[in-house]
Amino acid sequence: MKRSIGAKTIAHPVPVWVIGTYDPEGKPNVATVAWGGICCSSPPCVSISLRKATYSHGNIVNKKAFTVNVPSEKYIREADYFGTVSGRNEDKLGKTGLTGVKSDLVDAPYVKEFPLILECKLIHTIEIGLHTEFIGEIMDVKAEEDVLGKNGITDIEKVRPVIFAPDTSSYYGIGKNLSKAFSAGKKR
Amino acid sequence: MKRSIGAKTIAHPVPVWVIGTYDPEGKPNVATVAWGGICCSSPPCVSISLRKATYSHGNIVNKKAFTVNVPSEKYIREADYFGTVSGRNEDKLGKTGLTGVKSDLVDAPYVKEFPLILECKLIHTIEIGLHTEFIGEIMDVKAEEDVLGKNGITDIEKVRPVIFAPDTSSYYGIGKNLSKAFSAGKKR
Numbered sequence: 001m002k003r004s005i006g007a008k009t010i011a012h013p014v015p016v017w018v019i020g021t022y023d024p025e026g027k028p029n030v031a032t033v034a035w036g037g038i039c040c041s042s043p044p045c046v047s048i049s050l051r052k053a054t055y056s057h058g059n060i061v062n063k064k065a066f067t068v069n070v071p072s073e074k075y076i077r078e079a080d081y082f083g084t085v086s087g088r089n090e091d092k093l094g095k096t097g098l099t100g101v102k103s104d105l106v107d108a109p110y111v112k113e114f115p116l117i118l119e120c121k122l123i124h125t126i127e128i129g130l131h132t133e134f135i136g137e138i139m140d141v142k143a144e145e146d147v148l149g150k151n152g153i154t155d156i157e158k159v160r161p162v163i164f165a166p167d168t169s170s171y172y173g174i175g176k177n178l179s180k181a182f183s184a185g186k187k188r
Numbered sequence: 189m190k191r192s193i194g195a196k197t198i199a200h201p202v203p204v205w206v207i208g209t210y211d212p213e214g215k216p217n218v219a220t221v222a223w224g225g226i227c228c229s230s231p232p233c234v235s236i237s238l239r240k241a242t243y244s245h246g247n248i249v250n251k252k253a254f255t256v257n258v259p260s261e262k263y264i265r266e267a268d269y270f271g272t273v274s275g276r277n278e279d280k281l282g283k284t285g286l287t288g289v290k291s292d293l294v295d296a297p298y299v300k301e302f303p304l305i306l307e308c309k310l311i312h313t314i315e316i317g318l319h320t321e322f323i324g325e326i327m328d329v330k331a332e333e334d335v336l337g338k339n340g341i342t343d344i345e346k347v348r349p350v351i352f353a354p355d356t357s358s359y360y361g362i363g364k365n366l367s368k369a370f371s372a373g374k375k376r
Contacts, residue, residue, distance in 0.1 A: 002305070002330040005341050009232045010329050011306060012258055012349035013201045013362065014225060037202060037225025038354070039237045040316040044197045047235060047321065049227045070200055076366050084370055117190070118199060126312055128228040128323060133235070135316060141198050142190040149356060153193050156353035156360065161200035163351065163362055164369060165344035166226070168337060172344065174201065174351055175363035178264050181352060182272055 009035075009166055016162040016171060018082050019048055020067035020100065020109045020117075021059035028100030028109035030069070030092050031056040032083030034164040035131060044138040046118060049131035055087040060122060060134050065106035068136075070116040072147075072160045073173050079162065080171070105139045115147040115159050197223075197354055204267050204350040204359060207236055208255035208288065208297045208305075209247035211275065216288030216297035218257070218280050219244040220271030222352040223319060232326040234306060237319040243275040248310060248322050253294035256324075258304040260335075260348040261361050267350065268359070293327040303335040303347050 014034045021029050036048035046068055050057045060066050071079040078096045085092065093100050093111075100109035103119045110117040120136025149155030156174060163172040202222045209217050224236035234256055238245045248254050259267040266284045273280065281288050281299075288297035291307045298305040308324025337343030344362060351360040 001333060002300075003333055003336065005329050005331055005336075007232050007326050008329050008341070009226045009229055009234075009326065010304070010342055011203070011205070011226055011234060011256060012304065012344055012347055013203050013351050015199070015201050017199070035226045035228070037235065038197045038199055038223045039235065039321045040223070040319040041197055041239075042318040043316075044195050045316055045319075046197075046199060047225065047227065051229075068199060073366060080367070080369060080371070112190075116198070116200065124314055124316065126314060126323070128231075128233055128312065130230040131228040131233075133227045133323070135314070135321070138195050138197065141193050141196050143193055145189060145191055148191065148193075151356075153196070154198055154355040156200055156351075156355060156358070159200055159355075162366065163201050163344075167342040167344060167347075168339075169369045170344070171366040171369055173363035173366055175361035178261060178350065178359040178361055179268070181268060181357045181359055183268070 013163045014166060016071060016079050016164050018069040018071055018079055018111060019056050020069055020111060021056050022063055022108060023059050024062060028093055029055055029059060029087035030082045032079050039135060045135050046120060046138055047133050047135045049133045051131055057132060063107045064122040065108040066120050066136055067103060067108045067110040068118040069111040069114045070161050072115050073162055076162050076171055115144045116154055117142050201351045202354060204352050206257040206259055206267055206270050206299060207244050208257055208299060209244050210251055210296060211247050212250060216281055217243055217247060217275035218270045220267050227323060233323050234308060234326055235321050235323045237321045239319055245320060251295045252310040253296040254308050254324055255291060255296045255298040256306040257299040257302045258349050260303050261350060264350055264359055303332045304342055305330050
């Protein structure tokens with residue numbers, strides 16, 4: 001029997017992504033979001049949502065670019081911090097000792113230490129309400145060599161991404177491999 | 189050192205969500221998507237993307253409504269199957285013995301057996317490319333009693349959602365609790 005728990009932003013899984021942008025002075029900023037997802041296969045696109053009040057929001061509007069940086073579990077403390085203070089007031093990369101690297105494809109920095117990053121060119125801006133959704137075309141994906149699998153692309157078990165749980169306000173790692181996709185159904 | 193792996197739809201984590209819709213004859217259909225995410229806190233909204241060729245795409249355009257159904261690990265086989273065939277050709281709910289329940293808030297059915305469901309009213313349609321992104325306002329969230337936590341809302345550890353890995357085309361469960369959010373950073 002289902003119980004109503006109200007009109008809330010509860011769904012699983014949602015990501016822990018660090019958005020990289022440049023401010024008007026060219027200083028790199030990073031901010032953590034949980035509202036986002038892949039939104040198109042061709043062209044490859046990702047969407048992320050930010051409140052208008054955030055420093056990153058203005059940066060994306062100005063530069064028409066952002067990066068999506070996927071932290072591994074070992075960087076959860078930094079990623080959590082990046083979501084709790086504003087880049088207007090603090091040099092978040094500087095405080096954590098992490099490094100912003102200028103993308104050679106878009107006008108945004110990526111986090112050198114994170115295992116997987118997406119370089120995005122802004123192609124759509126949708127005003128929804130408290131949040132604005134930015135859709136970015138993925139111009140390239142870059143990954144650390146040590147998270148690549150046998151197929152030459154990444155392996156989630158090596159990336160070790162983080163999952164945000166909006167219901168309990170907690171972070172989780174990925175768990176066990178359940179099955180290959182597009183095959184479990186065929187066993188029916 | 190980062191290596192380019194090309195402009196691909198690789199990010200982690202991405203969800204395994206089953207979208208519920210009614211066709212023009214009022215027959216419930218379900219289709220699995222991995223492209224989607226929460227996109228606004230107020231009003232609470234979720235976005236999902238579908239190819240124009242899918243049966244669900246037309247159903248959402250017609251009915252201006254859909255549900256997002258979060259399968260638990262035990263329904264991974266059904267969720268995988270729902271993503272591999274079209275509702276034009278098969279009665280997917282009938283074949284799996286799962287049940288479509290009419291929402292009393294929006295013109296779409298939800299999956300009775302899944303632990304967590306979101307009832308959504310279509311408020312934005314964005315043509316991106318191969319995929320169309322549908323943004324739905326979350327009118328209500330409903331959950332099975334046995335996945336509720338002490339706070340009266342859901343607990344991800346009881347929901348046991350599934351994560352899709354686009355790089356290795358595999359499904360994963362959630363893993364260990366890493367930390368509370370908005371606190372790890374304060375320990376710095």
